[in-house]
Amino acid sequence: MLHVLIIGGGGTGGALAHDLTLRGFRVTLVEQGGLMSGTSGRHHGLLHSGARYALHDVAVARECYRENQILRWLTPQAIEPNDGLFVALGDEDMDHWDRFLRRCRAAGIPVREIGPARALALEPELTRGIKGAVQVPDATMDAWRLPLHFFATAQANGASILTFKRVERIVRRNGCVTGAEVEDLRSGRTRMLSADLVVNAAGPWAGKVAALAGIDVPVRPGPGVMVSVSGRRCNMVINRLHPAGEGDILVPQRNLTIIGTTIWLADDPDQVRHPAGHLEKLKALGARLMPELAGAPVHAVWSASRPLLNEADMGDPMRTSRGFACIDHQERDGLEGMISLIGGKATTLRAMAEEAADMVCRKSGHAAACTTTTTPLLPYRRMMQSAEDWI
Amino acid sequence: MSVQTIDFRILRFKPGRIDPPQYQRFPVAKAPMTTVLDGLEEIRLTQDPTLMYRHCCHHASCGTCACTINGTPALACTTRIADLQTDTVTLEPLAHLPCLGDLAVDMRPFFKEMDPGWANIRHNEETDKNRIPQGIDHLMRLENCIECGCCTTVCPLMPGAEGFMGPAVLSAVHNEIRNRPANREKLLQKAADPHGAPMCRRHLACSRVCPSKVYPARHIADLQRGIAGRTGREQAIKGKDPEL
Numbered sequence: 001m002l003h004v005l006i007i008g009g010g011g012t013g014g015a016l017a018h019d020l021t022l023r024g025f026r027v028t029l030v031e032q033g034g035l036m037s038g039t040s041g042r043h044h045g046l047l048h049s050g051a052r053y054a055l056h057d058v059a060v061a062r063e064c065y066r067e068n069q070i071l072r073w074l075t076p077q078a079i080e081p082n083d084g085l086f087v088a089l090g091d092e093d094m095d096h097w098d099r100f101l102r103r104c105r106a107a108g109i110p111v112r113e114i115g116p117a118r119a120l121a122l123e124p125e126l127t128r129g130i131k132g133a134v135q136v137p138d139a140t141m142d143a144w145r146l147p148l149h150f151f152a153t154a155q156a157n158g159a160s161i162l163t164f165k166r167v168e169r170i171v172r173r174n175g176c177v178t179g180a181e182v183e184d185l186r187s188g189r190t191r192m193l194s195a196d197l198v199v200n201a202a203g204p205w206a207g208k209v210a211a212l213a214g215i216d217v218p219v220r221p222g223p224g225v226m227v228s229v230s231g232r233r234c235n236m237v238i239n240r241l242h243p244a245g246e247g248d249i250l251v252p253q254r255n256l257t258i259i260g261t262t263i264w265l266a267d268d269p270d271q272v273r274h275p276a277g278h279l280e281k282l283k284a285l286g287a288r289l290m291p292e293l294a295g296a297p298v299h300a301v302w303s304a305s306r307p308l309l310n311e312a313d314m315g316d317p318m319r320t321s322r323g324f325a326c327i328d329h330q331e332r333d334g335l336e337g338m339i340s341l342i343g344g345k346a347t348t349l350r351a352m353a354e355e356a357a358d359m360v361c362r363k364s365g366h367a368a369a370c371t372t373t374t375t376p377l378l379p380y381r382r383m384m385q386s387a388e389d390w391i
Numbered sequence: 392m393s394v395q396t397i398d399f400r401i402l403r404f405k406p407g408r409i410d411p412p413q414y415q416r417f418p419v420a421k422a423p424m425t426t427v428l429d430g431l432e433e434i435r436l437t438q439d440p441t442l443m444y445r446h447c448c449h450h451a452s453c454g455t456c457a458c459t460i461n462g463t464p465a466l467a468c469t470t471r472i473a474d475l476q477t478d479t480v481t482l483e484p485l486a487h488l489p490c491l492g493d494l495a496v497d498m499r500p501f502f503k504e505m506d507p508g509w510a511n512i513r514h515n516e517e518t519d520k521n522r523i524p525q526g527i528d529h530l531m532r533l534e535n536c537i538e539c540g541c542c543t544t545v546c547p548l549m550p551g552a553e554g555f556m557g558p559a560v561l562s563a564v565h566n567e568i569r570n571r572p573a574n575r576e577k578l579l580q581k582a583a584d585p586h587g588a589p590m591c592r593r594h595l596a597c598s599r600v601c602p603s604k605v606y607p608a609r610h611i612a613d614l615q616r617g618i619a620g621r622t623g624r625e626q627a628i629k630g631k632d633p634e635l
Contacts, residue, residue, distance in 0.1 A: 034445035034455060034495065041447030041455075077511040080531045083524050112525065122522045135524060142533055144453030145511060164443055164492065185441050186492040188408055228450040235521055235530050253452060254533050255604060270436050279424070300469050301424055302449035381507035384498055384538075 001026045002364050005180060005195035007167055007209050008202035009033075010040035011147035011346055015353035015372070016201055017154035017161065022375060023357060023368035027159040028193055030182055032166040032205075035151060036144055038269075039203045040346060042304035044226050044251045044260035046237055047071060047079055047139040048347040051086055051111070053322060054103040055096065055243050060323050061107035064347050068137060071146065071350065074377050078146035080253070084138025084237035085119060087289060088131040093242045100241055101134065111136055125233045125290045138237040140253045143346065148380035150349075155386055156378055170198065170213040170338070177213060177329075177337035197360055200340040204269035204305040210340060215333045217340045218325070221269035222306040222317050224261035225278035227286075229296035233257040238289055244318055247285025256299055259286035263317045269305040278303075309343035324348065326355045328363065339363070397421045397472055399430055401442070402483040404490050412490070414481075421472050427480060428456055428467035431494075443493035451602055454539030458494045459483040464541040466602045485544045501540050504560040510534070510570040536562055536605045542597035554586040558597035558607030561588055565610035568617070579617050588614040 002025050006013045009031025017029045031037070046052075050064030072081055088094050104111045112135040119133035120126055155161050162182075168190060169181040179194035202209045204221040232252050240248035249260040259282045264275070279301050287294035308320050324344030329335040339359055344352045354370045361368055396418040404412035417438055419430040428446055435442045447453040449468045456467040461481050472480060488496040515530040517523050523530055536559065543549055543557040561582060568578045582588045588611050597607040 036447045042449050080533055082530055083527055122524055144447045185443055254535055272433050272436050300450035379507040381502055381505055384502040
């Protein structure tokens with residue numbers, strides 16, 4: 001049985017571990033901290049319908065919608081499927097209305113036009129004087145429990161999921177990656193994990209992992225700040241209907257409302273402190289959608305690094321593609337035995353895993369089709385109850 | 392401007408290496424919004440990369456970062472250092488759970504009595520403030536309980552009263568009765584176990600520490616009433632028909 005070592009215990013790594021075990025591979029996954037301790041857990045929890053990307057990237061929008069529908073079926077216990085509203089605040093937003101509808105429809109996203117009165121009846125805390133809203137199948141996800149379903153199922157199917165294991169070195173022999181040396185943060189011992197293939201699924205840390213193999217990957221950390229305020233201000237996800245910008249998403253979840261997000265480009269995915277002024281900016285921008293947010297008590301402020309596909313001209317980072325790429329380092333760098341999975345977003349975790357697993361199959365000559373769209377997942381609590389050696 | 396710092400005093404444990412556990416101090420930069428989790432991240436990223444603790448969402452939705460903060464179980468991500476009003480922040484792993492390393496504990500005992508299939512999502516009633524959008528069957532909510540373990544570790548019956556199910560499991564049983572009424576009898580029977588709701592002594596510590604407003608003690612009280620009603624009904628039925 002071919003052995004695949006996955007580096008990175010976020011949503012993508014979990015979905016890939018699941019996909020590969022279903023296709024008959026032996027899988028080991030290592031994560032430097034706890035599961036989802038990087039970017040996956042820290043996002044705002046918006047299960048995209050794709051509408052947010054409709055105006056500037058129909059392909060990503062279409063992919064989000066498809067995955068949104070699949071995840072609703074696979075992980076219903078981790079999703080509040082209450083839809084979302086794209087709200088036009090003024091005439092400048094109305095200028096985008098027709099094109100927004102057209103592009104959503106082109107991406108296959110169902111849209112329902114709603115008048116201002118109905119929108120305010122649905123979401124009474126929206127600002128008065130809105131021009132209209134479009135209902136789309138956005139949803140709120142539990143960013144910890146949704147990916148945990150994939151880990152639980154992968155582990156039950158034989159994958160070895162190892163947390164608090166830091167990759168110290170990627171071992172190369174004669175132009176071929178043969179495994180990795182991994183330090184166990186608990187015992188302090190380093191051990192060699194041999195593998196037929198190594199997949200770098202470290203999200204914005206993918207550059208650091210690739211550097212251990214002496215290669216570069218086109219990933220750029222794009223951190224953003226999020227703010228949660230106490231009190232649930234809406235049932236549905238609220239987006240401003242305009243080209244995606246900062247502070248124009250409100251994601252309700254349990255008893256909180258999350259205002260997302262800002263963006264800048266960084267060299268290091270690890271943020272010790274987020275820059276000053278972002279909290280105030282987010283509250284002010286959020287208040288344009290819901291005035292009460294201006295005075296709402298702040299519950300938490302945090303930042304997370306998006307794993308942006310690094311293109312030649314990053315320009316406006318908000319316009320950067322949220323698509324993903326699967327890189328075969330044999331083709332790109334002449335290094336056999338290693339793949340990097342770069343970019344993407346939480347909503348497309350399963351699709352990213354499918355593409356990476358397809359590549360693993362091609363490279364290893366092991367023909368097996370993807371079955372993750374139709375294979376039910378185990379409940380997430382199974383992961384927390386498992387007697388395996390993960391922690 | 393000089394940066395204000397505060398000492399984190401962390402109970403370190405690595406089996407066979409820092410064993411028995413011992414406290415270690417780390418200075419952490421302190422700003423008005425700095426949380427205990429921010430401090431842990433700063434220590435891991437700038438002082439000791441081997442520090443073990445769990446964290447995920449950073450806004451009290453996942454429940455992974457619970458630990459004992461100045462003697463009380465709480466979430467590291469929403470506990471602000473300034474609010475603690477102490478010179479030192481003392482951090483220990485959650486009590487009564489096996490420590491895996493530093494602040495990371497084995498949560499298996501916490502989840503042992505929970506059925507993995509119990510719902511994590513529930514219907515929310517339509518009200519004037521909660522209108523159901525067209526095309527949606529029900530407004531849905533993720534359960535408030537984030538399974539962090541704070542309630543269970545603060546309960547004075549844990550772990551002294553051998554086998555007490557604990558407030559988290561009993562709250563989950565009660566939620567499940569609401570979510571799946573068809574299973575009510577079976578679930579009430581589970582709650583009525585001598586190690587279940589009858590063992591609770593209404594200390595209410597669970598409700599005080601819950602970071603997610605679950606108020607487990609209320610759920611347990613409701614279960615106790617449900618159990619009493621069920622027993623009363625059984626006795627009434629038995630009184631009428633001795634054959635039953």
